[in-house]
Amino acid sequence: MNLAAYFTYIATFVLMFLGLFIVMARGNLIKKLVGLGIFQTSVYFLYLGPAKLVGGTAPILSDAFKVYTNPLPHVLMLTAIVVGVATLALGLALVVRLREAYGSIEEDDILAQDQASAGATEAA
Amino acid sequence: MDEILIGGLLALMVVTVWGILRTRNLFAVVVLGGIYSFLTATVMVALDAVDVAMTEAAVGAGVSTVLLLGALYLCRSEEARPMHKPWGAMALSATVTLALFHGTVGLPGFNDPQAPIHQHVAPRYLNEMKQEVDVPNVVTAVLASYRGYDTLGETTVVFTAGAGVVALLRRRKRKGKDKA
C-alpha cells in the first residue's frame, strides 16, 4: 500500500481517535464539547482529501484553468461545519444552565448529585 | 509538494489536539481549539477548498472560540483530575478508528483522477453549470441551486440552534427558581 496516497486518511484516523477519546474519557462538560468538535472535524478530511486533484485549482471557473478540484465535497462539508457550530452553541447553552443548576460542570459531580436526590425521593 | 505541505499542517493539528487532551486549564484548551481551527482552515486552502476554509476560519476559529470563551466566563472552571482510568474509552475509540482504517484500505487514494467522485455527478457541475446556472463559483452554484434544499436545511439548523439557545438561556421573569 502506498502510504503517501493515504496520508489524508491517516490524519483522519489520528484526529478521530483523539477526538473520540476526549469526548468519552474526559468528565468536564466543556472539554467534552471541544473533543466532539475535533471528532467532527476529522470527518472533513475524509471528504476533502480525495476531492483534491494536484495541478487543479479551486472550483471557481475561469478560462485560465482546465482542471478543478471536486466541488461537491466542499458543499457537504460547509454544511457539516455549520451543523457543528450549531451543536456547539446548544451544548454550551446547556452547560451554562447545568452550571447554574448544579454548581459544577464535571460529569461525576452532577451524577453524584442526581444519585443523592434520587435516593432522597425514594426514601420519601 | 502539496503532499508535504498538507502532511506537515496535519501533523501540527495532531500536536495541537494532543495539547488539548493533556492540558486541564480550560482557557488554554479553548485557545488551542482556536489554533486548531485556523490550522484546519489552512489545510483546507491547500486542498483547494477555499469556501470551506473561509467558513472554517469565520465559524470554527471565530464564532466557536467566542462562544467557548463566553461559556467559560460564565462557568469559571478548571477541569478536575479524571477519576477513573480511561481504558474503556481508549478501547472504544481505538475500535472505531480501526474500523475506519479497515474500510479506507479499499478506497481510491489521494489525487486519483479516476476515482468515482471525479467521474460521476461532479463533472456535470463543472462542465454544464456555465450553461445552466452561470455563476463562476461552482461551490456557490451547487450550494444554492443544485443542492439548495440541503442549504435550506442547514439554515434551518442554524435557526434551530438560535431559537434553542433563546429557549434555554432567556431569563425567567420571576426571580425564584422553579427548579427541583
Added chain:
Amino acid sequence: MNWMQHAPALQVVAPLLAAPLIVLMRRLSWAYAIAVAACALAFFFSIGLWSQVQSTGVIAYAIGNWPPPWGIEYRVDALNAFILCLVSGTGMAVLLFSRSSNAHEVPSEQRYLFYAMFCLCLAGLLGMAITGDAFNIFVFLEISALSTYVLIAMGRQRQSLFAAYQYLILGTIGATFIVIGIGLIYLLTGTLNLVDMGQRLSQVDSMRPVYAAFAFISAGVFLKLALFPFHNWLPNAYTYAPTTVSAFLAATATKVSIYVLLRFYFTVFHLDAITPHLPLSLMLGALAIAAMFAGSATAIFQTDMKRLLAFSSVGQIGYIMLGIALFNASGLTAGLVHLFNHGITKGASFLLLGLVVTRLGGTQMSHLSGLGKTMPWTAFGLLICGLSLIGVPGTAGFISKLYLVRAALDLGLWWVALMVLLSSLLAVAYVWKFVEAAYFRPPPEQLPPSLANVTTWDMRLMALLLTLSTVYFGFDTRFTLGSAQAAAQYLLGAH
C-alpha cells in the same frame, strides 16, 4: 396549479416554515394556531401521499427541478408513506394534547418556543423519512436532533438538562458516524442519491469500504434508535422531558431512525443479497433479543412510571429489530407492524401519564397508588396500553407479536419464537407493577400537591383517541398489516 402534486415538498415545508413564523409572532395563541395548522397540513398531505402511493406506486419529486443524482430528490414509496402517516398523525395528537399540558409543564416564557421546536422536530423527522438523498437525511436528522435536545431540556427538573446534554453528545456521535458511513459510500460511488448509490454499489469490487460503511451507518443509527447496548441516553431523556415530548419521541423519533436503517439496508446495501455471506441475521438478532430481555427486565425494577415505560421502549425496539433481522417478507412485515403499533401504544401511554402528571404532580409509583379510584378512566387506559405492550389479544400489540412469532416459526426458528414469549412474561411483570399500584393499593390519604386540579377536555380527548386506536388496530388490521406487507414486499423486490 395542483398543490397535491407538490405534496412531498409541502408536507415538510409546512412545519419548517411554521417555526420561524412562530418566532416572528412571539405570541402564544398565535404559536399554537400556526403549529396546529402546519401539523394538520402535514398530516393531510401525508395521507394524500399514502393513498396516491397505493394507487400509482413510487412518487419521485425533483426539488429545484434538478434531476437526480445532481439535485435532491424526494421519493415516496410504500414504506415511507406509511411512516409519514405515523409521524404526522401522532404529531397531531400530541400537539393538540400539549396546549393544556404545557401550561403546567413548560415555563411560560418558553411556551411559544416549545411550538417552534416541536414544528422543527416534526419537519426534521418528516424530511428524514421522505428524502431520497443520503446527505439530506443527515441535514434533517440534525434539525430534528437539535430541536429534540431543546425540547428535552424544557422539562421541569434540573435532571432534564443533563439528560439533554447526554443525548446531545451521543446523538452527535451517532450523526457523525452516519456522515462517515455516507462519506465512504460517496467515495466509492461518487453519488449521494440513495437509489443511485444502491445501483453503483452493487458494481463495486472492493467490499471492505462497503462493510465499514455498513458498520458505521449501523452503529450511528443504533445510537439514534437506542438499540441495546446503545440505549444509554433514552431512559433519562424520556423520564425528564415534558410528558408530551416523551410521547412524541417514543412514538416517532426512534421509529424514523428504524426507517433510516431499513432504507440504507435495503435500498443502498441490498442486504438481503449480502446476508448469505455474513452472519448478519445472527448478529442483529442477538442484539435484538438482548434488547428484549435487558429492556423489559430493567423496566421491572423502576419506581418511576415514565422511566418504566422508557425501558419498556428499549425492550420493544428489540422486537422491531428482531423482525428486521429475519430478513424475509414475513419478518419485515411483523417488524413494521410492531413499529406502528408500538408507536401508538407508547404515545397513548405517555399521554395518559401526562394526565396523571397534571392531576397528581408526578409519575412515581407513590403517585400512582390508588389510581384506579382517583382517576379510574386514566388507570383503565394505562391498563389497556399495558396489555398492548404485553401482547394480549384484542390490542394492537397482539397483532405484531402474533406475526413475529409466526415469521420465526416459518423459518423453523422455534427458539426465537420461544424467546419472544418468554420476554413477554417480563412485560407481564412490569405491567403488573403498575396494576398493583393502581388497583391494589389505597390512594394516599392526602393527595400530593397537584399542578392543576382538572384536566381539560382536549387532553382527555387526545389520550382517549390514541388509546382507542390501540384497541382499534388490534381488530382492524387492514391499514397496518396492508401497508406493512406492501412495504416489506417493496423493500425485498426493490432491485
Added chain:
Amino acid sequence: MKHDLILRVIAKILIPFLLLFAVYVQFHGDFGPGGGFQAGVIIAAAVVFYALIFGLKAAHRMLPESWVESMMALGVILYAGVGVAGIVLGGNYLDYFVLDAHSTVHGQHRGIFWVEVGVATTVSGVMLKIFYMFADRGHLDRQDPAASQESAEL
C-alpha cells in the same frame, strides 16, 4: 474599556468597513469564495465588536434584541419563501428556473441572490442572538448591583 478614546475612534472608523466587507463577501460569493454564511458571520462580528467597545447597552440600542430575533426568523422565511414562489410560478419547490419569465439563467441568478440574502439574515441574526444571550447571562451571574440593574433595563 468604554472610555478608551482611541478604541472608540478606531472602532467608529473600522465598523463601516467591516460591514462593507460583509456586503462584498455576500455579493462576490458568485465570483470568488464567500456567500451568505460567511457574510452573516462577519455582520455579527461587526456588531459584537461594537458591543465590546461601546457596551452592550449601546449595541442593544443600535440593534434591539427583538429585531435580532426577527432576523433569525425572516431569513428562513425568505429562503423557504423562494421555494414556495417556485411552486406558485408553476415549477417545483425551490425551482429557480421559473423565477424569470424570459431566461432560466436569470431565474437561477435571482433565486441564488435571494436565497443567499436569506442565509445571511438568519446566520447574522442567530450569531448575534446567541452572543446577546450569553452576554446577558453574564450580567446576572456577576451579581453586581449596577450590572444587574443595567441588564434589567435592557
